[in-house]
Amino acid sequence: MAPHTTPAIKALTGTTFSCLVCLVVFNIAINVLFPAGLPKFQDTANLWGTQVAKLPPLMQSKENADVLIVGASGILFPSVRCDDAYYKRQTRYDDWYMKYNIWKYSKSDYFASLLSKRLNKDISIANSAVGGCMMSDQYLILNKYLASGKKPKMVLLFSGPKDFMDNHRTKIEKTSTYVQLADFPIRVGDILQGNTRLETAVPELTEAVMQSISSFYYYREDYRAMLAHETSQITHRPEDLKKAMAMLGTEEKAPLTKKQQEEAKERADAKFAPSKDAKDLALFKKIYLPVNEAQFATQTKYFEKIIALAQSHNIPLQVIFMPLTPQHTAVLPPQTWANYKKTVRTLAANAHVPCWDPVQDVQFNGDDFEDSAHLDAAGGQKFFKYLTDRICDDPRVCQTLTDRNVLIGQH
Amino acid sequence: MLFNSVQYLIFLPTIVLLFWLSPRAVKLPLLLVASYIFYASWNPPFVLLIIGLTMFNFFWGKFLAKATTHRKKIFTWGIIANIATLATFKYANFFLGTVASAVHIVTKQTPDFTLNIILPLGISFFVFEFIHYLFEVNKGGKPVDSFVHFALFAAFFPTQIAGPIKRYDDFMKQMTDTNPFKLEYFDEGIPLIVMGLAKKLLLADNLAILVQMGFSTPGAYGAPELWLFTYAFAFQIYFDFCAYTDIARGSAMLFGYHIPINFNMPYVAANISDFWHRWHISLSTWLRDYLFIPMGGSRVANWKVNRNILITFALGGLWHGASWSFVIWGIFHGLCLVAHREFVALKARLPNLEVLWKSGFWHYFSIFMTFNAVCIGDVFFRIQDSKAAFAAVKKMLLFSPIYTADEAHHFFIAKETLPIIVPVTVTMVALLFLANLPLSKLIKDKAFDKVPPFIKGAFCAVLIIAMVVLIPTTSAPFVYFQF
Numbered sequence A: 001m002a003p004h005t006t007p008a009i010k011a012l013t014g015t016t017f018s019c020l021v022c023l024v025v026f027n028i029a030i031n032v033l034f035p036a037g038l039p040k041f042q043d044t045a046n047l048w049g050t051q052v053a054k055l056p057p058l059m060q061s062k063e064n065a066d067v068l069i070v071g072a073s074g075i076l077f078p079s080v081r082c083d084d085a086y087y088k089r090q091t092r093y094d095d096w097y098m099k100y101n102i103w104k105y106s107k108s109d110y111f112a113s114l115l116s117k118r119l120n121k122d123i124s125i126a127n128s129a130v131g132g133c134m135m136s137d138q139y140l141i142l143n144k145y146l147a148s149g150k151k152p153k154m155v156l157l158f159s160g161p162k163d164f165m166d167n168h169r170t171k172i173e174k175t176s177t178y179v180q181l182a183d184f185p186i187r188v189g190d191i192l193q194g195n196t197r198l199e200t201a202v203p204e205l206t207e208a209v210m211q212s213i214s215s216f217y218y219y220r221e222d223y224r225a226m227l228a229h230e231t232s233q234i235t236h237r238p239e240d241l242k243k244a245m246a247m248l249g250t251e252e253k254a255p256l257t258k259k260q261q262e263e264a265k266e267r268a269d270a271k272f273a274p275s276k277d278a279k280d281l282a283l284f285k286k287i288y289l290p291v292n293e294a295q296f297a298t299q300t301k302y303f304e305k306i307i308a309l310a311q312s313h314n315i316p317l318q319v320i321f322m323p324l325t326p327q328h329t330a331v332l333p334p335q336t337w338a339n340y341k342k343t344v345r346t347l348a349a350n351a352h353v354p355c356w357d358p359v360q361d362v363q364f365n366g367d368d369f370e371d372s373a374h375l376d377a378a379g380g381q382k383f384f385k386y387l388t389d390r391i392c393d394d395p396r397v398c399q400t401l402t403d404r405n406v407l408i409g410q411h
Numbered sequence B: 001m002l003f004n005s006v007q008y009l010i011f012l013p014t015i016v017l018l019f020w021l022s023p024r025a026v027k028l029p030l031l032l033v034a035s036y037i038f039y040a041s042w043n044p045p046f047v048l049l050i051i052g053l054t055m056f057n058f059f060w061g062k063f064l065a066k067a068t069t070h071r072k073k074i075f076t077w078g079i080i081a082n083i084a085t086l087a088t089f090k091y092a093n094f095f096l097g098t099v100a101s102a103v104h105i106v107t108k109q110t111p112d113f114t115l116n117i118i119l120p121l122g123i124s125f126f127v128f129e130f131i132h133y134l135f136e137v138n139k140g141g142k143p144v145d146s147f148v149h150f151a152l153f154a155a156f157f158p159t160q161i162a163g164p165i166k167r168y169d170d171f172m173k174q175m176t177d178t179n180p181f182k183l184e185y186f187d188e189g190i191p192l193i194v195m196g197l198a199k200k201l202l203l204a205d206n207l208a209i210l211v212q213m214g215f216s217t218p219g220a221y222g223a224p225e226l227w228l229f230t231y232a233f234a235f236q237i238y239f240d241f242c243a244y245t246d247i248a249r250g251s252a253m254l255f256g257y258h259i260p261i262n263f264n265m266p267y268v269a270a271n272i273s274d275f276w277h278r279w280h281i282s283l284s285t286w287l288r289d290y291l292f293i294p295m296g297g298s299r300v301a302n303w304k305v306n307r308n309i310l311i312t313f314a315l316g317g318l319w320h321g322a323s324w325s326f327v328i329w330g331i332f333h334g335l336c337l338v339a340h341r342e343f344v345a346l347k348a349r350l351p352n353l354e355v356l357w358k359s360g361f362w363h364y365f366s367i368f369m370t371f372n373a374v375c376i377g378d379v380f381f382r383i384q385d386s387k388a389a390f391a392a393v394k395k396m397l398l399f400s401p402i403y404t405a406d407e408a409h410h411f412f413i414a415k416e417t418l419p420i421i422v423p424v425t426v427t428m429v430a431l432l433f434l435a436n437l438p439l440s441k442l443i444k445d446k447a448f449d450k451v452p453p454f455i456k457g458a459f460c461a462v463l464i465i466a467m468v469v470l471i472p473t474t475s476a477p478f479v480y481f482q483f
Helices: A007-012 A015-033 A054-058 A073-086 A095-102 A109-119 A135-147 A175-182 A189-190 A198-235 A241-250 A260-269 A281-288 A292-312 A334-350 A376-392 A393-401 B006-021 B026-040 B045-066 B071-107 B121-138 B149-154 B168-176 B183-215 B222-256 B270-278 B280-292 B302-320 B325-347 B350-355 B360-382 B387-399 B421-444 B453-470
Strands: A067-070 A123-128 A154-159 A317-321
Touching: A007 B121, A015 B183, A015 B453, A054 A135, A054 A175, A067 A135, A073 A095, A073 A109, A073 A123, A073 A376, A109 A198, A109 A376, A109 A393, A135 A175, A135 A292, A154 A175, A154 A292, A154 A334, A154 A376, A154 A393, A175 B325, A189 B421, A198 B421, A241 A376, A292 A317, A292 A334, A317 A376, A376 A393, B006 B026, B026 B045, B026 B149, B045 B071, B045 B121, B071 B121, B121 B149, B121 B168, B149 B168, B183 B222, B183 B421, B222 B360, B222 B387, B222 B421, B270 B280, B270 B325, B280 B302, B302 B325, B325 B360, B325 B387, B350 B360, B360 B387
Parallel strands: A067 A123, A067 A154, A154 A317
Antiparallel strands: none
């Protein structure tokens, strides 16, 4: 006769319960073994050539810059171009230069030199702009930058329509910035502790869940990279296609034919001059259209959060519209373009934040741009001179950098 | 909503909880609504199509059952209505494309007859279930009385999109039975779901990387590489579809419903006939019962049997997709079955070689040959361009070239500059190939049934953890979704 088993015993000895127990035990073991969170393998996480390659060193840096630039490629590109001209470096316009120089660039020395000269004081600038990132990413970057113990005297937030509308980045928590930076475990207790107001607790909880999802993607990517790295060490094979490509580049190649040599020369020449033909418009059409109103509303909230975050740390913040070519702005429906500008202006005004629009005072022409959305060195110089004037001509703004209540510098 | 999506991870437990908490009278309507929501998550307006077809077949079945005269006509029109729906959505563009090609041959102009038609998800599966229903009612089966029961039979979300193709008598019985809550449902269902997810995310999706690499430019590779990609695809498609069936069976089990198995270790089949008894069992039995047998089956002259086999498999191929490559795939399998029939007849005339036929060597040789024959068919399944598929098969069969033309000194796959994923996947294919036989023996001996539940639970937990880390960044939809 079979022994009598109660439903409770059946449940406790069943496969489902055993599986759950194992997962709970695993989770407890991880928490006990790694109380500060799972170890990271950032040295093996392959950020080489990615848009977020600059973020770990930027966050880990001990340098407390006077000015923090927050934005996307709109401000990153002219920073690089102007600095290349400033240091008399050969700039390039090919993908390689973009991946391995522009994406990882975290300075704006030309702009810093202009400010230093006008203010008679060394001004340092950290450039946290990440190519392709949106307001939600910029909020996280600023959040993490301030959380790392650094406190700039001023934050300059550079805005373009792509920060609010990007059909290629509809999931906030899956952007490379989020995956790279978000490592906040869900601590419901912390969030709810002393925070009994639902209207603040719910958004914080939502954010924590979102960041937790990003953490999951980070760890998954990180552990997979680590496993690939270890396997690669054993088998002497490249970890991924990028490294494979690099290895292929080192192999002996057959001599080029005359035609191939001519083509190679044409390609090489193209590296050192921008195309100026606004080929990127087709891409921006896909990015903007159809306009995602819900995304615009969400990113607008993050714009407000950036302002609130800076203000909560008593850091003055300036919002600056990035110049774009008329062909670029024409991609957006006129109503959307007007709404974008009006929204940014209104929200900045509501928060008593200065909002500057360079195109109202400076004439930018086609030669100032390397494509439809990015200023070249010439345009960048105009732009940074304008910014320097705006900062230095306004005593309320410049005193935050000089720590003095007087207007300093000569025109 | 894909089985391997976060949405399903929330949807399924919610519906399971509501189902078991609901009173008996509400359970089935609840499941029906959930099934329509599941379908609507893909494209809401198409729920009307499945509801419309359900209503038509429900009332047509009743009409057919009551008919005393013109029964054959009523039955035929019911079948035509279902096939016409399937043909309109699935085959209209294929037909028009073929016409356009014919026009091009004659006039040298290329007209564009393409219609903007969306292929409704799972239409091939639920239309086949309706046809089966009308067949059974026509044969004297009792029509379903309850519309909710009938609608749920067609729309039941675990099997809605990619089968298995259910039989109404078996499923109706389960719906009418009093089905009290049992913990065993979870102990059987959850491991099936976890195993299914593991097959899809760990095996099929990782194999897909190598397969995609190879079959995107088959002309660039030599025979050894093409054989390797084909083996990888054979396992990819097996694990992909088997995974779907496992998750479907596991999900159904959580509601107390038993869905029949659809795969039974097909790659240990010792001949092509055995293979079709193990591969997509619900489809092969459907084709047998509602296509092959009505055409005369095997009770006719030998040449007619062979003709019936070829027609059945050509149409079976077409069922998989509106493309000539699927038809070729079907005909290839039909030809293999015909060849096997003739070989069986030949074997019977050679009693002297009986020792050989019964030897272990012959058994394993047959398994090897069957697997390779199936793999050759899979090339047509994977490469939609028939010309490219034939070229690839030619290379594979002639073993030419052994080395890739522009890499004459080097077997391409062995190149040290290829990323680690390539040798890892190659090793995976080799291991799967070798593990097939011992695994099938263990399954046959029901060895896994004897494993204590806590070991099974621990194994599931390990699989879940492995899935979290090792799944590819993007998971492709299940291959059979397109059918």
